[in-house]
Amino acid sequence: xxxxxxxxxxxxxxxxxxxxxxxxxxxxxxxxxxxxxxxxxxxxxxxxxxxxxxxxxxxxxxxxxxxxxxxxxxxxxxxxxxxxxxxxxxxxxxxxxxxxxxxxxxxxxxxxxxxxxxxxxxxxxxxxxxxxxxxxxxxxxxxxxxxxxxxxxxxxxxxxxxxxxxxxxxxxxxx
Numbered sequence: 001x002x003x004x005x006x007x008x009x010x011x012x013x014x015x016x017x018x019x020x021x022x023x024x025x026x027x028x029x030x031x032x033x034x035x036x037x038x039x040x041x042x043x044x045x046x047x048x049x050x051x052x053x054x055x056x057x058x059x060x061x062x063x064x065x066x067x068x069x070x071x072x073x074x075x076x077x078x079x080x081x082x083x084x085x086x087x088x089x090x091x092x093x094x095x096x097x098x099x100x101x102x103x104x105x106x107x108x109x110x111x112x113x114x115x116x117x118x119x120x121x122x123x124x125x126x127x128x129x130x131x132x133x134x135x136x137x138x139x140x141x142x143x144x145x146x147x148x149x150x151x152x153x154x155x156x157x158x159x160x161x162x163x164x165x166x167x168x169x170x171x172x173x174x175x
Contacts, residue, residue: 030162044109057140
């Protein structure tokens with residue numbers, strides 16, 4: 001492991017593993033069912049993560065300079081989507097998990113990333129901090145790949161934690 005990779009992982013660890021829209025979404029999916037039930041939305045989220053990170057690293061972030069209102073509208077869209085997810089969690093009652101016809105899919109995972117303001121902030125901070133390493137297309141792909149795999153590990157952990165918490169609470173050992 002290179003020093004740059006280690007530094008990137010140290011930078012990303014608290015950002016990826018701390019509570020945020022993605023982690024809480026996947027913890028809720030874990031509470032609804034086993035890790036394999038989260039595979040499709042996890043794939044969608046991480047394909048979108050990699051694509052958006054590469055695009056931003058290669059200069060798409062310059063669109064914000066050309067369209068200054070874009071970040072505001074992305075923020076509104078992200079807030080709306082988070083409210084939509086929160087309303088879904090509030091409507092979901094006990095036992096609404098595995099037999100629910102509205103299972104999350106690849107598109108749900110991709111939408112979660114695309115409308116997640118925390119993700120864009122992290123990506124921008126990451127490229128600002130590691131600008132030298134991202135100085136070439138290969139460097140951008142490397143950073144995007146490390147970022148995506150780190151997020152995958154965090155979301156898998158949160159999904160398993162949600163699954164375990166649901167099992168504990170289902171056994172009557174919660175509040």
